[in-house]
Amino acid sequence: MSHAHRSKDAPPTESHLFSPLRLRSVTFKNRVFVSPMCQYSCDHDGLAAPWHQVHLGRFALGGAALVFTEATAVSPEGRISPNDLGLWSDAHTKALRPIAHFLKAHGAVPGIQLAHAGRKASTPAPWVGAHRVDAEHGGWEPVAPSPLAFSPTHPRPAALDAMGIGEVVNQFVAATARAHDAGFEVIELHLAHGYLLHQFLSPLSNQREDSWGGDFTHRTTLPLAVVAAVRDAWPAHLPLFVRLSATDWADGGWDLPQSIRFAAMLQALGVDLVDCSSGGLVAGVTPPLAPGYQVPFAEAIKREAGVATGAVGLITEASQAEEIIASGSADAVFIARAMLRDPNWALHAAEALGVDVAWPVQFERAKHPPSPPR
Ligand SMILES: Cc1cc2nc3c(=O)[nH]c(=O)nc-3n(C[C@H](O)[C@H](O)[C@H](O)COP(=O)(O)O)c2cc1C
Structure with missing residues (x-):
């Protein structure tokens, strides 16, 4: 990334990326959001550990407006791996509270992604294997x-019965109350990447013949019930996001027209932003990877469903992110791997765009142009 230098007297450059965004009563200081990233770093108990504090805390110090935790499981069997974060007991709330507090104290809105892995559960960390x-x-x-x-290589799942489906709704609601208690200010519900609620949406994974499967209305029943119940349990002044896979990239699967129709229903239920990802439902499918390849989904869903959207996927450059916001394709960018490479991505993006943003006072001597050594 290039580092543009401004003279001290130059007026701040207008930037769409670094303009604030307000959703309900929460103001995000810019449009750079840290995308959820599993760390597989709990000790088989779902409890946040020093790793999560340091990993997430770096992004707040690095200037991002919103920092999401990894996919945090609403129940033990909803974890992708035994090492995932969870939020199914008060001990989990207690372990996450200092993290939410740290993020907020350092200028980032603390966000949590709530998830249930469904049939993609009970697998190891990726560096261990795929069995x-x-x-x-x-x-x-x-x-x-x-x-x-x-x-x-994945386990064969058991089909949920009516009682199990009801429990899933209750688990999301209980985790929502705990997320609030822990101090989070945004919840993102994970309806993407082939996990449980996406499995209900897609006809390729949902082959039920009862009221939770079949046509669009029946396949969306459980995901909409979860969203409605969470919205009800989550304070009215706080924003709720949903992450969708806009397409399965597979014939006969979930696709963009269904996502647009569904996103309009989410908006009507009080969802404030749809985070537009794709894929993850069908093993072995390779999406057409290219810079910003999922941005057209955010643009189409925003335009057609009339809901704020987030763009994600191979957004790595400040100018690229600026263009996504300036063109009105999305309201925010979610950055994942570029943040792992550079946790100060947002501070560096501001610098590259010629925008003067505050750095943590402890870091000020490293800001360009450098202050003389004391
Ligand atoms: C290490 C890692 C862990 C991830 N874990 C999650 C997750 O917990 N929840 C989720 O929705 N997406 C997860 N993703 C996907 C990212 O949030 C993001 O959508 C994807 O990496 C594309 O964005 P990027 O090109 O900026 O990395 C993960 C990605 C990475 C690299």
């Missing part, structure tokens, strides 16, 4: 809309 984790090593039998394994 199922058996009970001896902390694994469990995953649940799903239909008893269809995600891939030959």
Whole structure:
């Protein structure tokens, strides 16, 4: 990234990326959001550890307006791996509270992504392998809309019955109350990447013949029930986001027209922003990867469904992010891997765009142009 230098007297450059965004009573100081990223760094108990504090805290110090936790499981069997974060007991709330507090104290809105992995559960951290984790090593039998394994190396899930479906709603509601208690100010519900609620949406993974499967209305019943119940449990002054996979990139799957129709329903239920990702439902599918390849989904959903959107996926450059916001394609950019490479991505993006933003006072001597050493 280039580093533009301004003279002290030059007026601040107008930047769309560094303009504030207000949703309900929350003001985001800019449009740079840290996308949720699993760290597989809990000790089989779902409890936040020093790793999560340091990993997430760096992004607040680095100038991002909103920092999301990784996909945080609403129940033990909703974890992707035994090492995921969870929020199903008061001990989990207590472990996350200092993190939410630190993020807020350093100028970032603390956000949490709530998730249930469904049939993609009980797998190890990616650096360990891609096999199922058996009970001896902390694994469990995953649940799903239909008893269809995600891939030959994934466990075959049990189909949820009516009671199990009701429990999923209750688990999301209980985690919502705990997220508030822990101090988070944005919840993002994970309806993407082939996890449980996406499994209900897609006809490729939901082959139920009861009232939770079949046509669009029935496949969306559980995801909409979760969204409505969470919206009800989440304070009215705080924003609720939903992450969608706008398409499965597969014939006969969930696609953009269904996403647009669904996003309008989400908006009517009080969802404030739809974070537009894609894929993850069908094993072995490679999306057409290119810089900003999912931005057209954010643009179409924003235009057609009339809801604020977030763009995500291969957004790496300040000028690229600026253009996404300036063109009205999305209201915010979610950055993942570029943040891991440079946790100060937002501060550097401001510098590249010639925008003067505050740095943590402890870092000021490193800001360009450098202050003389004392
Ligand atoms: C290490 C890692 C962990 C991830 N974990 C999650 C997650 O917990 N929830 C989620 O919705 N997406 C997750 N993702 C996807 C990212 O949030 C993002 O959508 C994706 O990486 C594309 O953005 P990028 O090109 O900026 O990395 C993860 C990505 C990475 C690299």
